[in-house]
Amino acid sequence: MLGAGYQRGWMMNKPMTLAALLLAAFTAPVLAADATAGKQVFGSQCALCHSAEPNDNGGAQGPALHGLLGRKAAASTAFSYSPALKASALTWDEATLDRFLASPTTVVPGSAMVVAVTDAADRANVVAYFKAVQDGTFKPAPARAGFSPPPATKAPSGDADWKKDAPGRRHRIDLAKLPAPYETPSASNFPRFVEKPAGAALKVPEGFSVDVFAKDLPGARNMRVAPNGDVFLAQTQSNRITVLRPSADGSKAAQVTTFAQGLNLPFGMALYPANDPKWLYVAELNRVVRYAYKAGDAVASGVPEVVVAQLYNSRTNGHFTRDLVFSLDGKRMFVSVGSESNVAEHISKKTVAEAQAFEKQYGLGATWDSETRRAAVLVFDVANPGTGKVFANGIRNCVGLTMQPVNGELWCTTNERDMLGDDLVPDYSTRVREGKWYGWPWYYMGNYEDPRHKGARPDLAGKATVPDVPFQAHSAALNLAFYNATSGAAAFPRQYVGEGFAVLHGSWNRAFRTGHKVVRVLMKNGVPTGEYEDFMTGMITDSGDAWGRPVGAAVAKDGSLFISDDGANLIYRIAYTGKR
Numbered sequence: 001m002l003g004a005g006y007q008r009g010w011m012m013n014k015p016m017t018l019a020a021l022l023l024a025a026f027t028a029p030v031l032a033a034d035a036t037a038g039k040q041v042f043g044s045q046c047a048l049c050h051s052a053e054p055n056d057n058g059g060a061q062g063p064a065l066h067g068l069l070g071r072k073a074a075a076s077t078a079f080s081y082s083p084a085l086k087a088s089a090l091t092w093d094e095a096t097l098d099r100f101l102a103s104p105t106t107v108v109p110g111s112a113m114v115v116a117v118t119d120a121a122d123r124a125n126v127v128a129y130f131k132a133v134q135d136g137t138f139k140p141a142p143a144r145a146g147f148s149p150p151p152a153t154k155a156p157s158g159d160a161d162w163k164k165d166a167p168g169r170r171h172r173i174d175l176a177k178l179p180a181p182y183e184t185p186s187a188s189n190f191p192r193f194v195e196k197p198a199g200a201a202l203k204v205p206e207g208f209s210v211d212v213f214a215k216d217l218p219g220a221r222n223m224r225v226a227p228n229g230d231v232f233l234a235q236t237q238s239n240r241i242t243v244l245r246p247s248a249d250g251s252k253a254a255q256v257t258t259f260a261q262g263l264n265l266p267f268g269m270a271l272y273p274a275n276d277p278k279w280l281y282v283a284e285l286n287r288v289v290r291y292a293y294k295a296g297d298a299v300a301s302g303v304p305e306v307v308v309a310q311l312y313n314s315r316t317n318g319h320f321t322r323d324l325v326f327s328l329d330g331k332r333m334f335v336s337v338g339s340e341s342n343v344a345e346h347i348s349k350k351t352v353a354e355a356q357a358f359e360k361q362y363g364l365g366a367t368w369d370s371e372t373r374r375a376a377v378l379v380f381d382v383a384n385p386g387t388g389k390v391f392a393n394g395i396r397n398c399v400g401l402t403m404q405p406v407n408g409e410l411w412c413t414t415n416e417r418d419m420l421g422d423d424l425v426p427d428y429s430t431r432v433r434e435g436k437w438y439g440w441p442w443y444y445m446g447n448y449e450d451p452r453h454k455g456a457r458p459d460l461a462g463k464a465t466v467p468d469v470p471f472q473a474h475s476a477a478l479n480l481a482f483y484n485a486t487s488g489a490a491a492f493p494r495q496y497v498g499e500g501f502a503v504l505h506g507s508w509n510r511a512f513r514t515g516h517k518v519v520r521v522l523m524k525n526g527v528p529t530g531e532y533e534d535f536m537t538g539m540i541t542d543s544g545d546a547w548g549r550p551v552g553a554a555v556a557k558d559g560s561l562f563i564s565d566d567g568a569n570l571i572y573r574i575a576y577t578g579k580r
Contacts, residue, residue, distance in 0.1 A: 035138050038129030041122045043346050045115075045317045053133050053140060062113070064188075068092050068130055073108075080192045084110030094131070098123050105237060110218055114237045114265055115285075115317040122315075146452040147345060149419065152185040156422055156511035161472065162540040165517060167205040170533040173426050173470035181451045186419040187511040191546040193567050200547065203538040207493075207578025210536060213562060214244050214253035215570040222323070222400075222479070222552045223564055223571070224269045226277065228295050229557035232259065232269050233564065233571070234282075236321070239263045241282065243298045244571070250490060250558040251573065257298040260291060268324030268335065268401065272382075283322035283335055286311050288385075308385050311337055312373040319415075323401040326382070328408040333382050336412065338397035339367075339375035343417045343452055344441040347371055352459050365393040365437030365460060375440050377401070377412065377432055394438040394464065400479035400552075404431075406498055406526050413480040413502060416444065416473070418509040420451075427477035428467035429502050429521060431528075439464035468528040469502075475515035476505035481553035483561070490575035491559025499523050501535060501561060503550045513544045518553065518563055536563065536574065 042052055049062035063079035073090040074081035088108045090096055101123045104113040117123050132138035202210045219237035226232065231244040231253070240261040244253040260282075268283030271293065279290040282304070288311070289304035311322065319338025326333050347369040350358065359366050367375060375396050380388035391410075398412035410432045416425040417440065425444045432438075442457040443449055446466040471477050480502045485491045500521035507514045518536040522529045539548030549567030556562055560575040 033124040033128035035125070035129045035132035038122075038125035038127070038132075039138075039140075040346075041117070041126050042129055045117060045122075045315075046126070047345070048318045048341055052130060053138075065130065067134055068097070069094065069134055079190050082108075082110060082112040084108050085112070094127050097127050097130070101126065105239070110237070112237065115320050117317075119315070144345070146454055149182045149186060152182055152421070153180070154183050156184050156187070158512070161512055161514045162516070162537075162544070163542070165534050165537040165540075167203055167534055167537060170531055171472065171519075172531045173472065175426075175445050175466065175470060178426075178445060178448065179421060179423050181420045181424060184421040184423070184511065186421060187509055189511055189513070189544075190508050191506050191513065191516070191540075191544070191549070193549070194541065194545045194547050196547045196568070197541060200541070201538060202536055202548075202572070204536050204574060207576060208574055209577045210572055210574045211251065213246075213251070213571045213573035214256060215568075217242065217256075217564075217571065218569050219566050220551065220564040220569055220571055221321075221566055222267050222269060223554040223562055224271060225554050225556060225562075226271055226295070227275065227557075230296070230298070231554065231556070231562060231571070232271070232280065234266045234269060236265050236267050239266065241266055241269065241280075245298065246556070246558075250556060250560060251575075253571070255298065259298060260300045260304070263289075265320050267321040270324050270326055270333075272326055273330050274326070281307065281324055281333070283324040285320050285322065286314075288322075288324065288333075288335060288380075307333075308335070308380060308388065310387070311335060311378060314340065314370050314372070314374070318374070319397040319399075321397075321399050323399065325401045325403045325410070327410075328403065328405075331382055333380045333385065334391060334401055334410055335378045335380070335388070336395070336398035336401050337374050337376055337378060338399070338415075339440065340370050342419065343450060344371050344375075345452070349456075352457065355457065356459065363390040363393050363435060363437070364463065365439075365442075366390065367393075367441065377410070379434075391434055392432045392436050392438065394440040395432070396440040398432075399477070400429075400503075402480045402482060402500075404482055404526070405484045406482075411480055411500075413477045414438075414467070415476055415478070417441070417450070418474070422510050422512070423473045426467075426470035426473045427475050427504075428471060429469045429477060429480045429500065429528075430465075430467035433465065436465040437463060438467065445470065469521055469530055469532060471502070471504065471519070471532065472514045474507040474510040476507060477502055477515075478505045478550075479503040479552050480521065481555060481561070483555055485555050485559035488557065488559030490556070490573075490577075492561075492576045493578075493580075496520075498526060500528075501553050502532065503553050503563065505549050505551060506539075506546055513540055513546070516540050516546050516548055516550070518550055536572075 074086040101117040222234040241259040245255040247254040265285040271277035288308040318340030379391040397415040400413035402411040413429045504515035506516040516539040519532045552564040563572040
């Protein structure tokens with residue numbers, strides 16, 4: 001969420017200092033806090049990751065916030081907090097909560113909580129809501145029909161997926177055999193992040209090796225490789241872009257330099273034009289900027305130029321990663337914007353006629369209110385970006401945008417919705433076609449209707465595009481890189497050229513762990529077969545704890561494959577070392 005001043009220039013983009021936050025706390029006007037308004041703010045800005053009331057069906061990607069006031073930070077044993085929050089020694093009283101919500105990474109540098117609640121009245125109302133829930137004075141409104149799950153009809157299967165993972169293990173999700181919604185309970189099963197156990201090792205196919213390319217990179221996320229071989233890394237929670245220059249043999253990062261800092265949740269990057277770049281484009285939370293660039297630059301030569309001042313008109317948070325790619329001819333720029341919510345729980349009701357009238361401006365399957373121009377891919381004319389338009393809708397959280405180099409087809413790698421059971425809804429990588437709608441929030445995987453919106457959009461039945469490559473539900477699919485290296489000391493065998501490598505960050509809404517691996521997306525003549533197979537595994541212990549959380553993938557100049565890990569804060573390098 002951005003304050004109005006954020007759009008006025010680069011200097012306003014820097015986080016507030018702790019002194020400024022304290023001054024604001026003492027000089028801000030006293031506001032009459034409203035717990036009911038606080039629940040509304042919480043629902044639109046926090047509920048994707050947290051629950052505030054017992055059984056409120058809030059998100060669970062972050063810790064539950066019941067009884068928060070008076071509790072020490074990082075006190076719950078049910079959640080794997082960041083080391084920074086564990087070491088903060090904070091106690092959540094009202095003043096501390098307000099200060100933290102105003103700028104989490106200023107109060108706790110290194111916190112995994114990276115999105116602020118910048119409006120003082122909103123913060124006061126949220127704190128009042130927490131207090132009223134804790135005191136028992138808040139009387140919640142009845143749950144909306146469909147959003148309270150019925151009792152599960154089956155227990156979890158007990159099929160511990162990660163114990164079967166191994167390089168070469170092939171998967172195909174049969175969409176004709178998906179379970180019914182709520183067949184199994186909606187699990188809150190966070191991965192407890194642990195240090196790499198003694199004797200643990202990553203597993204890759206025979207003939208490949210995997211080693212650490214660079215370490216001590218907090219929040220290592222998205223990557224792009226420049227024509228000269230430099231690796232651009234988005235450290236989203238640190239609000240910086242880092243450049244890593246490989247050693248002469250390509251095996252290690254010989255030089256690590258901060259290219260730019262003071263950004264607002266940078267994630268997507270693209271060097272433009274591709275063959276002889278003059279600019280580094282960066283997608284922040286709600287805008288796109290670009291830095292002047294020449295080959296070999298390891299530090300930005302000046303402040304960024306604003307390309308797109310605002311991607312969507314919203315004060316809310318939700319999914320905050322924005323990826324960015326260009327068409328092969330360089331004329332169009334695509335930017336992904338994830339949904340504000342799990343399944344559009346808070347949008348107002350529209351009749352079919354009203355919804356169809358809204359679609360005339362925003363495209364088939366468009367959502368409204370705080371979800372306007374979200375759960376979508378936007379497209380901009382590079383020569384005259386303006387505000388752009390919606391390219392495709394119904395893609396809940398397209399974390400990774402990828403351009404298929406052979407044919408110029410746009411791909412999304414997507415986190416699908418939660419809380420329908422262990423095996424719903426599959427995540428996916430898919431080709432994205434202009435004007436198409438991919439189901440969210442009313443349908444999924446084609447014509448399956450989400451029970452939480454039952455009967456809301458009968459006119460959309462049969463109109464959702466089915467994704468190309470579904471992954472095991474709750475894998476948290478984040479990125480896809482097409483392998484295009486045909487030469488280089490570490491280049492993969494010829495059969496890998498043209499295929500994709502998808503990165504699965506790891507589950508929380510599944511009783512038995514899945515993800516925490518890199519998989520090979522199988523192609524035939526440039527077309528996905530719908531199958532994928534394990535390529536790099538081994539990050540999960542027998543107890544279900546995890547020592548790795550992979551995020552990004554990029555092909556190096558020497559043909560190796562880089563994989564970033566924002567749990568272990570490093571980058572791996574996978575090279576082919578077998579017989580040629």
